[in-house]
Amino acid sequence: MSDTIVQMEDVKKIYTLGANEIHALNGVDISIKKGDFVTIMGASGSGKSTLLNMVGCLDTPTSGTVKINDIDITELNDDKLTTIRRDNIGFIFQQFNLIPTLTALENVEIPMIFSRMPPNERKARALHALEQAKLEIEYADHRPNELSGGQQQRVAIARALANDPPILLADEPTGNLDSKTGKIIMDLLSQLNKAGTTLIVVTHDPKLAEYSNKNIMLLDGEVSDDIN
Numbered sequence: 068m069s070d071t072i073v074q075m076e077d078v079k080k081i082y083t084l085g086a087n088e089i090h091a092l093n094g095v096d097i098s099i100k101k102g103d104f105v106t107i108m109g110a111s112g113s114g115k116s117t118l119l120n121m122v123g124c125l126d127t128p129t130s131g132t133v134k135i136n137d138i139d140i141t142e143l144n145d146d147k148l149t150t151i152r153r154d155n156i157g158f159i160f161q162q163f164n165l166i167p168t169l170t171a172l173e174n175v176e177i178p179m180i181f182s183r184m185p186p187n188e189r190k191a192r193a194l195h196a197l198e199q200a201k202l203e204i205e206y207a208d209h210r211p212n213e214l215s216g217g218q219q220q221r222v223a224i225a226r227a228l229a230n231d232p233p234i235l236l237a238d239e240p241t242g243n244l245d246s247k248t249g250k251i252i253m254d255l256l257s258q259l260n261k262a263g264t265t266l267i268v269v270t271h272d273p274k275l276a277e278y279s280n281k282n283i284m285l286l287d288g289e290v291s292d293d294i295n
């Protein structure tokens with residue numbers, strides 16, 4: 068078995084808006100190994116989120132191939148894509164994307180409801196994920212508006228960890244946090260990486276690139292620099 072976990076070959080993504088074509092990705096080749104900590108940087112509009120969404124099976128390329136664990140996901144239908152996503156991917160967003168009417172614990176249980184896990188096991192795993200994300204247990208029954216930004220992002224990280232995914236993706240996970248809280252969240256992600264999770268983080272902050280062992284710079288939908 069190869070130790071490559073994510074492989075992109077000549078990936079292009081063209082969005083059509085009316086008469087306009089937007090070339091969001093313009094022939095991207097990347098290769099990510101198991102256990103890598105990769106940061107993706109580049110100006111606004113350079114294609115960072117487009118690239119991450121493809122690795123996360125949330126979007127498919129116009130042409131080229133994307134392989135997760137040697138499986139070409141560009142050939143798969145929506146059901147199969149959902150399975151690949153469930154078994155491989157945890158996704159963390161800049162806006163946390165928590166459901167406001169649910170408690171921290173219930174938010175973490177959501178992906179496991181989708182994977183039809185029995186309620187007792189679901190709750191135990193959600194509590195474990197909150198512990199991994201270092202949210203103090205007394206906040207488990209708080210709703211998002213009763214939590215700080217850093218605490219909300221911990222809940223979102225716990226939710227991403229719930230299915231124990233080998234690949235964790237984060238799109239500007241510290242973008243809505245002050246720099247001190249941002250550093251705490253990056254330290255947490257870094258610990259998860261050291262424990263074996265492959266981590267791919269989109270960031271605007273050059274300081275965060277220091278955490279990774281590989282940095283990919285995007286410029287107008289192309290890899291301009293790929294530093295190991």
Ligand SMILES: Nc1ncnc2c1ncn2[C@@H]1O[C@H](COP(=O)(O)OP(=O)(O)OP(=O)(O)O)[C@@H](O)[C@H]1O
Pocket residue numbers: 082083084089090091109110111112113114115116117118
């Ligand atoms: N669903 C869409 N429909 C049309 N165009 C899109 C869509 N999503 C992204 N784009 C365009 O594709 C290009 C790349 O967008 P993308 O969101 O990947 O950039 P980004 O590097 O993540 O930027 P930012 O740092 O602002 O988040 C941009 O020109 C954007 O306007």
Ligand SMILES: [Mg+2]
Pocket residue numbers: 115116117238
């Ligand atoms: Mg983006």
